[in-house]
Amino acid sequence: MxxxxxxxxxxxxxxxxxxxxxxxxxxxxxxxxxxxxxxxxxxxxxxxxxxxxxxxxxxxxxxxxxxxxxxxxxxxxxxxxxxxxxxxxxxxxxxxxxxxxxxxxxxxxxxxxxxxxxxxxxxxxxxxxxxxxxxxxxxxxxxxxxxxxxxxxxxxxxxxxxxxxxxxxxxxxRTAPKKLISEVGFDCLTHAIETYVSLKSDALIRYQSVAAIKTVFTFLPNAVDGDLNALKNMAIASSMMGVNLAYSSTCLPHRIQYIIGPLTNTSHAQGLIALYKGWIKLIAENKSKSGLNNLEYDLGGRVNLVDKIHKLKEDLNINYSISTLGVNESQIEHIAEKTTGSVQNDPIYISNETIIKILKESV
Ligand SMILES: [Fe+2]
Missing domain, CATH: 3.40.50.1970 (Rossmann fold)
Structure with missing residues (x-):
């Protein structure tokens, strides 16, 4: 319930x-x-x-x-x-x-x-x-x-x-700097996408995710520029995604970020932005298993979510990779080994190899 x-x-x-x-x-x-x-x-x-x-x-x-x-x-x-x-x-x-x-x-x-x-x-x-x-x-x-x-x-x-x-x-x-509004707004997008494709998702969660994803793409750039109506819409999307987090779960990017954050002294949102480079690529490689097919359909069809995310990152000037954050390839196995939590809620998780793959694609 x-x-x-x-x-x-x-x-x-x-x-x-x-x-x-x-x-x-x-x-x-x-x-x-x-x-x-x-x-x-x-x-x-x-x-x-x-x-x-x-x-x-x-x-x-x-x-x-x-x-x-x-x-x-x-x-x-x-x-x-x-x-x-x-x-x-x-x-x-x-x-x-x-x-x-x-x-x-x-x-x-x-x-x-x-x-x-x-x-x-x-x-x-x-x-x-x-x-x-x-x-x-x-x-x-x-x-x-x-x-x-x-x-x-x-x-x-x-x-x-x-x-x-x-x-x-x-x-x-409005008191937050532009870079922070961009990065934290991206965190909201990750909550919407991950709680949608998570194996713990359900119909109401997915409905809210779709609304939040549309809100981020429509309003985040203006929110960064200080537009009050855009900020209000982002604030509502963020809060509603709090409900999604309470009843569904996030996926592998959130699990891996917990290791990368302290390791590189970077923020939660920065880690996620970097990890989306690899994770979303793997999600898109298996659209039906990952649930991306359904998500793109719910967003109105004819939507290429991967391209939209990439463009948003470019527009907001937050196109990070894990190398930008200071991770080098020799650390990948260690990060994957340390990653814990309910990894099996991620639709593409098979084994530790999945985590290594995400990290390699996020370099
Ligand atoms: Fe988050």
Whole structure:
């Protein structure tokens, strides 16, 4: 069964509406530094200080490293735990907040990450205010975080960590640099394509994927140029793909990116853009088995998705390969060996050889 939730609020974020969703007195605010400094949100949230106890953090780095999360938990050790968390930022910030929402109950982040302890049944109320359109973190059930001691990137997963309410204001997405809007927008496209062809897909997932793919091709270039309507459409596509991520699964590019990211110190989206070079080629080589035939048909027929993706990458100037990211051919076997997770959801996965092939075609 697929349930589309939580509620999403659109438009300018005002004090009163924010207040109506706050639970308790102690509020933890985790924000991207740029958005906190450049947007109107800091002044709206500042107005809450008469009635609430606010603690504001803007130090979370990309990939949400454990040590950054631990700093917040340690700060609260002497204090009462937060009643509500407000997360303002891109995927890493929202994922950090999702992980923290279940980490104030004497369960360490590492225990959840390495599945030593089960997910708690309760969480701190979480309000998500995304400021980049693509990761879908605001609606998905997963949080990708990073063990910066053991150098392992992975996820914690569970319906309990899904944010309780999402605020979307297209204006906030303008604070991101053009390159980031392009790259993260491509992540949204990968969620749409992968959740469509995944063996865990179903009719509603595929319907939403088709809508999101059309949105990316129509609106991403204008969104990069700061067009508000285009940004709003991208924000909706990103959020709906969060639902797809919750109920279907991604495919091999996402599995392999988890290894390439820490190895090359490149972002999630950059890794995916590079890996699509090889993956989409292999998907296109076996159109009926991979489901690409059906996808192109659903997109209205007479569509060559591979060409469209290539053109989009060219137009946005993000035509990366894994060599651009710093991977050399001698590392391919090691990357393939390290790739784990539910690889069998990918329609073209046969064995480790499939991963090696994708990597070789992505050089
Ligand atoms: Fe992704």
């Amino acid at each position: 697929i349930q589309i939730k939580p509620s999403i609020h659109y438009g300018k974020i005002k004090k009163e509406i924010l207040k109506s969703h706050i639970f308790g007195k102690n509020i933890l605010i985790i924000s991207s530094k740029t958005v906190w400094e450049k947007s109107y949100l800091s002044s709206v949230i500042g107005q809450l200080s008469d009635k609430y106890i606010l603690k504001i953090y803007t130090h979370i780095q990309p990939n949400a490293p454990f040590s950054d999360l631990q700093k917040i938990i340690d700060d609260y050790k002497m204090d009462v735990s937060p009643d509500t968390i407000i997360a303002i930022g891109g995927g890493s910030i929202i994922d950090a907040a999702k992980a923290l929402s279940v980490s104030f109950q004497n369960i360490s982040i590492a225990d959840l990450f390495y599945k030593i302890k089960p997910m708690p049944r309760t969480s701190v109320k979480l309000i998500a205010i995304p400021t980049t359109a693509g990761t879908g973190a605001e609606l998905s059930f997963g949080a990708i975080i990073y063990d910066d001691v053991k150098n392992i990137k992975g996820g914690i997963r569970g319906e309990i960590i899904q944010p309780n309410i999402v605020f979307i204001d297209a204006e906030l997405y």
